[in-house]
Amino acid sequence: MTQENNGLTTHSFEEYFKKAKRFHGFAAPGVLIGGFMVNKAKKGLPVGTLSKSLCETSHCLPDALQLLTPCTIGNGRLRIISLGHFALSIFHKDAGIGSRVSLDLTKLEPWSEIRDWHMKLKTKKERDYKTLLRHIREAGESILLERPIKIKPGFIGQTKLRTMAICPACGESFPAAVEGLCLACRGEGPYERLGD
C-alpha cells in the first residue's frame, strides 16, 4: 500500500491501520483488505482521473474508499449497490471507464485465515485475529483480481436535488418531484415521535 498513484494519498500499512481504526472504530479485516483493493483499483486508472466509486457491499469496503479516495457517501462520489460481492470499482466520473477489484477466491488457499474470515467458516470467537492480520498484510494485493470495466450509464450520475416543496402535514421541506405529502408522512418514515 505504498505506491503513489492517481494523485491520492499514499499510506504505509501502519498509517492506514491507524486511520482505519480511528474512522471505522476498529481495524476490521474488510477495511484493511479494502485498502489494498483501493490501491489496486487506482493503479488501473490514468493518473489524475476525476473519479467516482462504487461498492458492491455496504460492509467495510465503503470506509476504505472514503479513507483513501476523494469519494464519500455525502459528496455523491461513492455509491453503494448491495449485491453482496466483496468488490469495489473506481472509474472516470463521466465516462464510467475504470477498474473493478474483487477478492480472487482461487488465491486464498495459502491464506487460510483470510479464506475462513471471508467465507464465514469461523465464528468471531474462533478467529485468530493476529494471524488474520499477518495474512492480510503478507498477502497484500496478491489475492485480488482487477478488471477493466465500464459502469452502465444509469449508475453513474448523482441524483440532483430538484425544486423543493413544503409538506402540508409536517411542515418540512422535501423534493417537489413527490406530490402531496412527503414520504415520511405517508408512513415510510423510520421513527415515532416521542413526547408529543
Next chain:
Amino acid sequence: MTQENNGLTTHSFEEYFKKAKRFHGFAAPGVLIGGFMVNKAKKGLPVGTLSKSLCETSHCLPDALQLLTPCTIGNGRLRIISLGHFALSIFHKDAGIGSRVSLDLTKLEPWSEIRDWHMKLKTKKERDYKTLLRHIREAGESILLERPIKIKPGFIGQTKLRTMAICPACGESFPAAVEGLCLACRGEGPYERLGD
C-alpha cells in the same frame, strides 16, 4: 459547535470547517449546517450512549455524521433512508430512543442565504457563498428543531452477513441466502466488463 457531549470529539467551527473540506472535498453548506445538527442531536442523548444514526438524505449530512460521531456507512452504524428531508437522528443502538434534528423552516427568515440555498431558490452561480457561510455560522443551532424519537425496530438492526456461497457463473462469493446465480449475474450488476 463547542460543547462537549456524549464523549465524542469537540470541534470549533474553524476546525470543523477544515475537516469538512478535507473529507467532503469542499466546505459545503449542508455539511457545515450538518455539524450543528449533529451537535444538537448529541445534546438530546444521555452521555455515553452507544449510538447509531440515521440520515434522511444522502446529500451532505451523512458526512457530518461520519466526521463527528463513531457512525460510518461501512461500520453499519450510519444508515441512509432517502426521504428527501434534511434531517438526521442519533439514537441508542438497541433501544432506538434518541434525537432527531431537522431545519426549522419557520426560523429561516432572518437568514435569507440559508433559506435560498436550502429551498433551491438560487442557482449555484447566484449564491453569495461568503454571506451564506456567515449566516450558517451566526445562525448556528438557532435554525434547528430537535425532537425526541424512537426508531422503529425494522430500521435499527444491521443486516448480518450470512453464510457465503460461490456463484457458479462468475466464481465470486455472495450471501448464500440468494439461491442460484448471484445478483450481478442475474443482470443487476452496474457494469460491463471491458477487454474480455
